[in-house]
Amino acid sequence: MFSANTYEQRRNELCRKIGKGLILLPGNQNAPNNYPNNAYYFRQDSTFRYYFGLNVPGITGLLDAETGEAALYGDDFTVEDIIWTGPQPTLREMGAEVGVARTFPVGALRERIRKAIALGRRVHYLPPYRGETKLQLADLLGIRTGALHDHKSVDLMLAVAEMREIKSAEEIEALERAFPIGYAMHTTAMRMCRPGVVEREIAGAIEGISKSMGAGVSFPSIVSQHGETLHNLRSDGVLEQGRLLLCDAGGESLEGYCSDHTRTYPVGGRFSERQRAVYEIVLKAHDDVAEAVKPGMMYQRDIHLLSYRILAEGLIGLGLLRGTAEAAVEAGAMTLFMPHGLGHGLGMDVHDCEAFGERSFDFSYIAERAAASGTCIYRSAWKVRPGTVLSDEPGIYFIPALIDKCRAEGLYKGIVNYDALDAWRDFGGIRIEDDLIVTDTGCRMIGGGKHIPITVDELEAVVGK
Numbered sequence: 224m225f226s227a228n229t230y231e232q233r234r235n236e237l238c239r240k241i242g243k244g245l246i247l248l249p250g251n252q253n254a255p256n257n258y259p260n261n262a263y264y265f266r267q268d269s270t271f272r273y274y275f276g277l278n279v280p281g282i283t284g285l286l287d288a289e290t291g292e293a294a295l296y297g298d299d300f301t302v303e304d305i306i307w308t309g310p311q312p313t314l315r316e317m318g319a320e321v322g323v324a325r326t327f328p329v330g331a332l333r334e335r336i337r338k339a340i341a342l343g344r345r346v347h348y349l350p351p352y353r354g355e356t357k358l359q360l361a362d363l364l365g366i367r368t369g370a371l372h373d374h375k376s377v378d379l380m381l382a383v384a385e386m387r388e389i390k391s392a393e394e395i396e397a398l399e400r401a402f403p404i405g406y407a408m409h410t411t412a413m414r415m416c417r418p419g420v421v422e423r424e425i426a427g428a429i430e431g432i433s434k435s436m437g438a439g440v441s442f443p444s445i446v447s448q449h450g451e452t453l454h455n456l457r458s459d460g461v462l463e464q465g466r467l468l469l470c471d472a473g474g475e476s477l478e479g480y481c482s483d484h485t486r487t488y489p490v491g492g493r494f495s496e497r498q499r500a501v502y503e504i505v506l507k508a509h510d511d512v513a514e515a516v517k518p519g520m521m522y523q524r525d526i527h528l529l530s531y532r533i534l535a536e537g538l539i540g541l542g543l544l545r546g547t548a549e550a551a552v553e554a555g556a557m558t559l560f561m562p563h564g565l566g567h568g569l570g571m572d573v574h575d576c577e578a579f580g581e582r583s584f585d586f587s588y589i590a591e592r593a594a595a596s597g598t599c600i601y602r603s604a605w606k607v608r609p610g611t612v613l614s615d616e617p618g619i620y621f622i623p624a625l626i627d628k629c630r631a632e633g634l635y636k637g638i639v640n641y642d643a644l645d646a647w648r649d650f651g652g653i654r655i656e657d658d659l660i661v662t663d664t665g666c667r668m669i670g671g672g673k674h675i676p677i678t679v680d681e682l683e684a685v686v687g688k
């Protein structure tokens with residue numbers, strides 16, 4: 224947790240940006256797994272934690288954008304609760320730690336919200352992503368759950384994203400503290416990568432590390448010899464000598480900041496000629512992006528397309544694409560080899576602010592405002608600035624179903640060499656990922672000068688050892 228002053232300043236800035244009405248920020252509740260007292264591991268809502276610092280379930284924050292008044296609503300633990308949980312601080316005590324003097328029982332929130340609505344005041348809220356929060360908002364606001372998205376506050380979405388996206392010095396330190404967790408996870412996976420090991424054994428070992436060193440994983444670990452499947456969570460394969468293993472994994476620091484890295488390497492530790500050739504292309508795209516990124520660049524136009532051009536040049540060299548890299552990118556042919564974005568925002572969420580961003584709903588009707596705001600919640604119009612943190616994760620994937628579909632539809636004719644691709648159908652996929660912080664003049668990798676083994680030589684020295 225940061226100082227009370229940090230949270231006070233953030234809340235005041237948000238109130239200034241919104242200007243009118245109330246701002247309702249629900250924290251997450253415990254979500255039952257298979258029966259009410261057996262909940263999933265608790266994960267706080269990142270926006271609530273950003274403004275109120277508290278990492279406990281069942282608390283809601285409320286700000287009056289006109290007066291700047293902040294309040295917390297939550298119920299203190301009863302003796303019956305404490306028998307199971309042990310002694311807990313009161314809401315008043317927790318509020319004091321984060322600079323909030325006004326604390327109330329949960330039951331008082333409904334009346335406060337209903338009174339404000341009766342007075343014609345707007346209640347700003349973010350689009351909810353959890354069932355419990357949808358039910359809570361529907362009850363508080365008198366809006367049916369299916370209509371909550373229609374009344375969400377676009378002003379609040381953009382204001383929160385603008386603030387959360389630009390990391391302060393203390394947040395960058397927190398992100399740096401998440402790096403050693405990722406480092407330990409990935410180097411452990413590399414050492415375990417030997418024939419006969421089950422992918423699950425590696426996933427379990429590295430997820431254990433994320434819990435022992437921090438707050439657990441920042442997303443479910445992807446450990447698979449089927450790297451061509453972008454988010455392959457099966458992990459039931461038995462490692463075979465010479466096949467590529469893709470490991471995409473990260474941890475969260477205790478204060479809730481994420482790491483997100485990917486490495487791909489051959490089981491047993493020796494790259495074949497073909498594997499090395501594709502690996503070097505992906506690594507060049509990764510490195511060139513990290514060289515190029517600087518403030519003011521547009522993510523889509525300047526960064527994502529740069530990675531596509533470098534990958535396309537490499538694929539032309541392998542005889543898999545024909546013509547120029549520019550023409551291949553222009554025709555959309557690179558979406559066959561890398562059907563995902565080059566990166567995403569990173570911070571308190573591994574895909575930062577995507578709880579109300581890019582993948583959550585259709586942006587078309589706020590596209591103009593999102594473009595003016597330029598935040599990572601709308602990547603098509605995202606402009607990176609000093610303090611922006613983004614992943615740099617190019618890849619080349621050979622996805623038989625996608626190759627067949629594009630070929631059958633006659634796409635990229637004369638550009639993609641489909642006949643040559645026949646020999647690559649069982650190659651798998653390679654992705655390489657690190658996390659960049661945009662500085663005043665360029666960017667730098669998170670890691671305090673240290674990096675997870677990444678070159679062919681570095682990997683061959685550690686994999687399977």
Ligand code: GLY
Nearest residue numbers: 442471483567616
């Ligand atoms: N870990 C998922 C991603 O890299 O986007």
Ligand code: MN
Nearest residue numbers: 483614616656
């Ligand atoms: Mn990522």
Ligand code: MN
Nearest residue numbers: 471483484656
């Ligand atoms: Mn990742």
